[in-house]
Amino acid sequence: MKRILYTILSLLALTVPVKAQDIPDPMSPPRLVNDFAGILSADEQNALEQKLRAYNDTTSTQIYVVTVKDLNGYEPSDFAFRLGEKWGVGQKGKNNGIVILIKPKIGNDKGRAFIATGYGMEEVIPDVTARQIVDKEMIPYFKENRYYKGIDAAINVIIDLAAGLYTADEYYSGESPWPGIIFIIIFFAIIFLSARRGNRLQGGSIGRSLPFWLLMSSMGSGRGSSFGHFSSGSGSFGGFSGGGGGSFGGGGAGGSW
Structure with a gap:
């Protein structure tokens, strides 16, 4: 049209x-x-x-x-x-x-x-x-x-x-993207600190945490990065x-x- x-x-x-x-x-x-x-x-x-x-x-x-x-x-x-x-x-x-x-x-x-x-x-x-x-x-x-x-x-x-x-719908409705962003930041921080603690205690690598990083990466790949x-x-x-x-x-x- x-x-x-x-x-x-x-x-x-x-x-x-x-x-x-x-x-x-x-x-x-x-x-x-x-x-x-x-x-x-x-x-x-x-x-x-x-x-x-x-x-x-x-x-x-x-x-x-x-x-x-x-x-x-x-x-x-x-x-x-x-x-x-x-x-x-x-x-x-x-x-x-x-x-x-x-x-x-x-x-x-x-x-x-x-x-x-x-x-x-x-x-x-x-x-x-x-x-x-x-x-x-x-x-x-x-x-x-x-x-x-x-x-x-x-x-x-x-x-x-x-x-x-954020999406056009979120902008139109006035929804704030920050709650989700803050959650992701906290999630990353927990994984990072847990990996460091495990590495110190076991003397090993952080390989066991890799699936979590891959998961977060795949979740974010579709949205691009600002x-x-x-x-x-x-x-x-x-x-x-x-x-x-x-x-x-x-x-x-x-x-x-």
């Missing part, structure tokens, strides 16, 4: 005057944070760029942050989809790209935000989850003109969801090119303020 709707929107866009067809090219040199609207300081841009570069290098998933002053006649969703396809966001064959689009509030003109997900990310970030990230993590900060905080909060949630730290939220910092970065993906079929959601 989403693909049909996206196709209809694309056909309708053909009737829009040519001047409204402008989707910007990536900044030069190419980067993951493209602040065309000028709402981020240099340090804030560098902090986000560092985080997103490290995430891309570790997982191959590409998250682009794009701010614009004008949507050029497009709906935020259509603008984000077209930009993702034009820029080739995501890896070829995986289409694991995400575009976080922000048009700040200017005067009486509403602010708009949209998270567009490539085909490969739609199961990780369902539409309802994308909408909740915009509503809960981004817009409250944007209303206070704290754009960096809102963007950073959204990125943190996306990274955690993609890493399997490498946390990368630290902020300033610095310069070289050019960054798209991954050759860019297949966006209508996944994502947004909001306004």
Whole structure:
């Protein structure tokens, strides 16, 4: 259904005057944070760029942050989809790209935000989850003109969801993953201390404890591992090119303020 709707929107866009067809090219040199609207300081841009570069290098998933002053006649969703396809966001064959689009509030003109997900990310970030990230993590900060905080909060949630730290359903329902995480930490600590005690008493290896470690490893392998939220910092970065993906079929959601 989403693909049909996206196709209809694309056909309708053909009737829009040519001047409204402008989707910007990536900044030069190419980067993951493209602040065309000028709402981020240099340090804030560098902090986000560092985080997103490290995430891309570790997982191959590409998250682009794009701010614009004008949507050029497009709906935020259509603008984000077209930009993702034009820029080739995501890896070829995986289409694991995400575009976080922000048009700040200017005067009486509403602010708009949209998270567009490539085909490969739609199961990780369902539409309802994308909408909740915009509503809960981004817009409250944007209303206070704290754009960096809102963007950073959204990125943190996306990274955690993609890493399997918690599911989209858990995020949607507000369930905390920490009780389970604390239990696992305690379990590991007990096994480790027991193994050390047994090793001291018997002078042997901890081989008898290996099945427990294998069990815990197999339990965690399906969820992936979270490498946390990368630290902020300033610095310069070289050019960054798209991954050759860019297949966006209508996944994502947004909001306004």
